[in-house]
Amino acid sequence: MASGPSETILEDFLSCGICLEPYKKPKILPCAHTFCERCLKAHTKLKRKFSCPHCRRQVILPPEGVKGLGDNFWIGSFRDILEAQRQSLGIVGTGRRLCQEHEGEQLKYFCKSCDVTICSDCIIFNHNQHDVTKIGQVIQKKREEMKTQIEEERRNLRKFVSKLDTLDMAEKEIHEKKHDVDVQIRLCAQRILDEIEKERDALLGEVSSAAQRRIEVISDRRKVVQQELAERMAIIERVNKASAAEDLVEMMAIKDTLKQTGGAAIDDFENDLTIPTLNVVFRAQQIPLANFKLGFIEEKAADADTVKKNGGPHDTDSFLTLEAVAVPNSPIALQQDSKASSTDPTVQEEAATSSSGAVGGDTESDDLFHEVESLLLEPVPTSMSVPTRLPARPKNPFGQRGTGDGEFCSPERIAVSEDGDVFVLDCGLKKASIQVFDLMGVFQQRILFEDVNVRAMSFREYEKHIIVLGSSPKESCMVLQEYSKYGYLHRSMRLGIPFLRKADITECPDGNVAIVDENSGNVYIIDQQGKRVATFSADDNPGRSTSCSIATDPTNGNIVVSLATKESIKVFDSCGRFDFEFGSFGNGEGQLYHPTGVCTDNLGNIIVADSGNHRIQMFDSSGRFLRVIASDREKLQWPRAIDLTSDDRVVAADTGACCVFLFPIYFR
Incomplete structure (x- = not known):
């Protein structure tokens, strides 16, 4: 059966022109055409310069790659708006319509005199001696009459879509100008x-x-x-x-x-x-x-x-x-x-x-x-204004030992959003909580959890959701929950995986999440519906507590696992097949002693929190040592978890010093 007009609209305007499927993490190009982030990564093949798949206009990617392109904000919410509008207009599915006056009777006829669809009973009781014909004979005529109107509406739709793209570009420009002025x-x-x-x-x-x-x-x-x-x-x-x-x-x-x-x-x-x-x-x-x-x-x-x-x-x-x-x-x-x-x-x-x-x-x-x-x-060289008071200088590090707001007992997990929100999971209290800061080190809020014992945390950028892994005492199982960055619960999913006392979690480029059990070294891949799609072991011989952390490479989907008790880093492909391993015990350059936190940048480089050596090291995508980003000279004691900001700074949660550090990754 042919698609109706509304389905065609969805296909034309809400589907990616590369994969021909509904948008996932839509990114807008300077030419105002939109595609999935994953499709653009495959199309560009990690090149900085490429042609738009639609208009062939040359596009130069920002330093962050495809991830640095602007998000198409209206695509995500437009489906819900369209569905609500369809319901308000009474638009339903394409099945047979029934007469509301005569129960069970199908609307098979059309009364030309009254210009309405009717059933066989309507002909006898209400439309006797009217000009009546079968509905099939009328549909083609009505379709021709509406064809011109539909084409005009399609042109109008494209104008509205173009206007939305223009608004998105304007919003992106405002954010960029604000950043420049800051x-x-x-x-x-x-x-x-x-x-x-x-x-x-x-x-x-x-x-x-x-x-x-x-x-x-x-x-x-x-x-x-x-x-x-x-x-x-x-x-x-x-x-x-x-x-x-x-x-x-x-x-x-x-x-x-x-x-x-x-x-x-x-x-x-x-x-x-x-x-x-x-x-x-x-x-x-x-x-x-x-x-x-x-x-x-x-x-x-x-x-x-x-x-x-x-x-x-x-x-x-x-x-x-x-x-x-x-x-x-x-x-x-x-x-x-x-x-x-x-x-x-x-x-x-x-x-x-x-x-x-x-x-x-x-x-x-x-x-x-x-x-x-x-x-x-002296004139300020910018296109925006200057505030009426001196801004606060960034706190580095920020936080201290304690139980109050902005204080930590054991900051064991950390995540950073592209908007500059820093989420710190503090597991030292009886009930774990997430504290939110900005990159200036200013405390924003504390998120508490009543019905779940939190084990790990990550941040899903395209939905702006905090992903929380924990155990539910009520349901006696592991659960995966999504919260807004303000602490409102969006959904909770039961997981078909064993009970985990200690774990780490990361977001995969395809929207799945990868969970590593710190005791066994097992890695579980969970899809967006909470179903386990893959399982593999990162440690061939766990023996004792492995103490793992996990991250994914945004350039190719590889899974990176740190094995603290083995002083090594293992890399697997997105399906869990072993690729390579690097690291050895010691305190020399490239050597490791109890590596814990791990993360990757947009170039595939691997950053490791070398906790036992009180430093953070950087390796390329093949495991070759590049540089020491920070060490005990910068007051590091035990960097437990790390993540990257959008401007290439490492944010490190230090459980020894009970604070959070920020370091640039390319200069020391």
Whole structure:
């Protein structure tokens, strides 16, 4: 049977042009055509430059690859909207319709007089002597009448789809501009903070130098006093010995010495022994912090011609643009006499011999605030504005040992969303919980679990869902649950796998999840309906607790498993077939000691939390050592779990330090 109009619409507009199936993780190209993320990865074959499968326009992928392309946000929710609209219009399936007036009778006829479909009973009772014909003879005529209207509607549909794509591209551009402005804001603020810290260190250095000079003088004078004291004590000792020995000659010699070092000599010594003091005062510049502004926000229309005379835009094509505006006048009150004729006046030494003994009313301005003013007046090179206060500096690391919000007992799992949300699974309490932070280290919320004992956690990016693996005491089984990033439960699925006391979980590129049992080393592949589709062992001879972690390679779907007690990393293909293994015990480059967390980047490189060596190492997709990303020099103690941010930073949950670290993976 031929598809109806609504099914054809779904096929035309909600299906990928490569696989011809409903979209999965739809990605939109700069030419506004949309395809599945997986299909684009297969089409591009990991090349940065390729042609759009639909219009053949050349496309250059961002550094993150296909994953870095914008998501087509409207595709995901449009099916639900369309289905709700169909139900509201009374559109049902394509089966036989029954007469609502005469039960069980099919609508087989069409009354031309009344322009309605009727049944055989309707002809007898309601439409007697009307112009009636069989419905099949009317369908073809009606189809021809509607053909022109349907074609017109199809053209309109394409216009609406194009408009949705345009809105998606506009939203992506806004996110990109916001990111650029965030960077510029932080750079602008950081430059000012750096100058302030530089000036602070210079002032502290001057005070320290002045104090050190006087301390050195005091030290020299202390030696003189000690020498004089020792000489006089020696004289007294000579007197005692000579007196005890009744040595008159020695006693007379000592008497002459005492005359030379008598009271007059002591007075002269005290007059010569001037004790230095540090007469230093710090005079701070008066800054009206309440009125301090790094910049301000200004919104204006992108094109004045697109704005109505009354100030309103014509349509959705008229957008507002955020403009960068430098502060025209520094709010810091600078004094007029700003040029100093001597060194920095904020630290002045008062001479011990000064007749006044006080610092005068100097009106010279501090050089620091000249620099601040010049920085504020310098235009910010961005197309958006600057906030009205300095942004908080990122906390690195963030978190500490404790049970409160933003504190950890045992942070054992970590996941990061592309939006910059950091999810940390803390298993140290009686009930495990997930704490959510932003990349600045600011605590957002805590997600608690009442009916499940959480074992592991991951994040499903295309649905923005937290994937939680746990055991259900009520159902006595393992369950896989999906939560929104705000902690609302979306669904829960029973799993047909053995009970797992300790486990790890990762999201596969095809939407499945891979679960590894830390005790046995068994790996279970679970589809999106909660069914087990594959099982294999990552450890041929578990013997004792294997302590595994698991990750998947986004470039080819390979499964990477760390075997902590075997000091090795094993790589399997997406079907569980063994590919290769690397790693050996030791603390040299590329060697491992109790490797725990593992993750991969968009190039297939493998990042390993080498816990026993208190470091994080990076290997290429073949297991060749590349570099040490971070070590105990960066305060790492026991990095337990790791993940990557969208801007190529490693986020590490450290169970030894009970905190979270961030490190760039390509620079050290």
